[in-house]
Amino acid sequence: MKTIAIIDDDQYIGDMLEEIxxxxxxxxxxxxxGTEAVYLLSENRPDLILLDLMLPGLTGEEVLKHITGIPVIVVSAKAAIDDKVSLLSEGAIDYVTKPFDIRELLARIAVHLRPSKNIPSSILSVKDLKLDILSHSVSAGGKEIKLTKTEYAILKLLMLNPGQVISKSSILDRISADTPDCTETSLKIHISNIRKKLRQVSDDEYIESVWGIGFRAIDG
Known part of the structure; x- marks a missing residue:
């Protein structure tokens, strides 16, 4: 069994992560x-560490300097590119911004704990449409598709649930952390834009509208 160290002063987030x-x-x-983390890591060697940055005592940046040979995923509300680049260059293997999608975090954890053959891929697939959760890249038939942040969030949600009809209200609720300005009216526009971009590279249909309910990714 793999062991993951959760280093975070937020009791709610820590409890949620531990339970999941x-x-x-x-x-x-x-x-x-940070001080407790350094002591914990002097007595234990987990397989992976989830590290917050804004910690009491030693900061996450200072804790990172004490870690060698253990993969570290920084999980922080700091979203600036400079922060991400700095931490990745100092030894972190990944950086996830709060608030985060737990399924995406689990996929990143799984990828970094390979090479177990039972670890799921970070790539979502529906027919020849592929979405890489780690690189945020999307392609159909091997051709790359450029999506906006909102379009990507919508498509990722549908591809995480292939063949399942997801209501408009559920889509809006589940992407709200990433796209708080999306409304039911603009959702239809975003779906239409996704379809147009997909049709530019493929004749296949990937998203189906279910009248009066919502949308689903066409699986097969």
């Missing part, structure tokens, strides 16, 4: 401050 990770079959260690 244990449900996924991981063991968990906890630290609530």
């Amino acid at each position: 990770l244990k449900r996924e079959g991981y063991d968990c260690l906890r630290a609530y401050s």
Whole structure:
């Protein structure tokens, strides 16, 4: 069983992560401050670390300097590109911005804990349409498709649930963290724009409208 250390002073986030990770079959260690994290890591060697930056005591940046040979995913509200580049250059293997999609975080954890053959891929597929959760790239028939942030969030949600009809209200609720300005009216426009971009590279149809309910990714 793989062990993941959660280093975060936010009790709610830490408890949520621990509950979900244990449900996924991981063991968990906890630290609530930078100082506690350094002590924890001196006594234990987890397989992966989820590290917040804004910690009491030592900061996450300072804690990172004490970590060698263990993959670290920074999970932080700091969203500036400079912060991400700096932490990645200093040893972190990945950077996830709060608030985050738990399914995306689980996919990133799974990828970084390979090479187990049972670890799921980070690539979502519907027919020849592919979406890479890690690189945020989308392609159909091998041809890259450029999507806006909102279009990407909508398509990712549909592809995470292939063949399942998702109501408009559910889509709006589940992408609200990434796209708070999206409305039911603009959702239809975003779906239309996604379809246009897909049709530019493929004759196949990937998204179906279910009248009066919502939309679904056509699986097969």
